[in-house]
Amino acid sequence: MDLALGLVVAFLLLSLLVSGLNELFVRVLSIRSKFLWAYLRDTLDGVGDTSPSWLPASVRDVLLALPFGRDPRPRHSDRPAPADPGRLPEARTGESIMNLLYERVREIDHAKRGRTSIANLPPERFAVAVMELAAMENGDIPEFLRKLHKIGSPLYGHLKGVWESAQGDLDRFRKGVETWFDGEMQRLSMLYRRYVKWVLAVLGVVVTLLFSMDGFEYAKTLLRDNAFRSSVTAVAEAGPDAYEELRRQCTGEAPVPCVTELLSEPALVKMMGQAMVSVSIPAQGEPSVQGNLPMWWDRISTPSHWPGFLLTYVALLFGAPFWWDVFRRITGIRSRR
Structure with missing residues (x-):
């Protein structure tokens, strides 16, 4: 369900952007x-x-x-x-x-x-x-x-x-x-x-291409996020004995800031951060706009990303109304008509 909703929301947002342009x-x-x-x-x-x-x-x-x-x-x-x-x-x-x-x-x-x-x-x-x-x-x-x-x-x-x-x-x-x-x-x-x-x-x-949105990579990132959230939940329920395991997963960092940072960047935010231009919102201070041209070009010129780009492109051709209807069916939101 997390994977389906994540893909549908991403395709819906990008389709709305296409329609808006x-x-x-x-x-x-x-x-x-x-x-x-x-x-x-x-x-x-x-x-x-x-x-x-x-x-x-x-x-x-x-x-x-x-x-x-x-x-x-x-x-x-x-x-x-x-x-x-x-x-x-x-x-x-x-x-x-x-x-x-x-x-x-x-x-x-x-x-x-x-x-x-x-x-x-x-x-x-x-x-x-x-x-x-x-x-x-x-x-x-x-x-x-x-x-x-x-x-x-x-x-x-x-x-x-x-x-x-x-x-x-x-x-x-x-x-x-x-x-x-x-x-x-x-x-x-x-x-x-x-x-x-x-x-x-x-x-x-x-x-x-502007957002370098690889549909397959995004799905994989969604699954990783879900697995990480499940591990955090398991550690919280297991008690202090599992604290060291979470510390090792955070590569020696303090677990609480590590978990907070990772959970505050869901898969969609991570993927949008790989666009040609991205916006970062730090914990303190003002939001900043930064260019990612070298990283963006590396993704565009890597053939292994092209099937994911093709998947995203085909999904956008269905249009925002289609993805809104899919989102409504998955979530159970009923139309007023």
């Missing part, structure tokens, strides 16, 4: 918001020779082009949608439909470095925005669809099918747009998670 990366670079608006640009304005796709086509684009390349998000505006919706653009060189859509939804926005921060667009709000765009053609949905077809918007094909299914009923059309957009957001979320898995895989390698 990924969330930091996503929030700082606004990946979710850029992903959404890249999709909206492709869906509303289309893709052509002069306007390549905004959505990333490969993992490399997600890691490099999307975070650091051209920003698909419109510039933030704190003004409400104009009372006069105007007209749809007559040609592809006119105003972007995506910008017109942003005018209808920017009431739920707040600025983030001058760009929109919207990363989740509710299907109901999108459907209402489409109806407001249709109002630019006096609420004539067929005329609205003809205008979309004329400017080459891919949205035309999707809305045309929804309009034909609604059989001319505006309320059914609005609900159909909600259902269609909700399905598109689910598909986009699946695509986003597929890319995020690659990011988590890269972060898993970084965390494993």
Whole structure:
């Protein structure tokens, strides 16, 4: 039980660190918001020779082009949608439909470095925005669809099918747009998670090597700690006659400080102390940060540690939710749901 809990807690903590780094990366670079608006640009304005796709086509684009390349998000505006919706653009060189859509939804926005921060667009709000765009053609949905077809918007094909299914009923059309957009957001979320898995895989390698976490060595250290605690308990129950045996185990040191020091450094603390940078908390004085670069590099370059690193890396790929569920099952903690 000690071995199982020790391994689960270690993998849970490291998995949380991987998830935290990924969330930091996503929030700082606004990946979710850029992903959404890249999709909206492709869906509303289309893709052509002069306007390549905004959505990333490969993992490399997600890691490099999307975070650091051209920003698909419109510039933030704190003004409400104009009372006069105007007209749809007559040609592809006119105003972007995506910008017109942003005018209808920017009431739920707040600025983030001058760009929109919207990363989740509710299907109901999108459907209402489409109806407001249709109002630019006096609420004539067929005329609205003809205008979309004329400017080459891919949205035309999707809305045309929804309009034909609604059989001319505006309320059914609005609900159909909600259902269609909700399905598109689910598909986009699946695509986003597929890319995020690659990011988590890269972060898993970084965390494993940064902490030089050898899963097999950690399990062995856990077993040694358990054996030492059992021997201390046995000595305490045996009385003064076993005191000399404990002294010999502490290599001639005074047993009480020796036992106190060893028990205050459980296996997880010992393993974390072998990271590239570690924090030590002495019995007296302030905590100190120290570099362990020579020892860390020696562990990384030793082939006998590589199977343990591989074990830790594979464990991190399961994710923090998996290890939390395992921890909850072992300890008997019940979910409130």
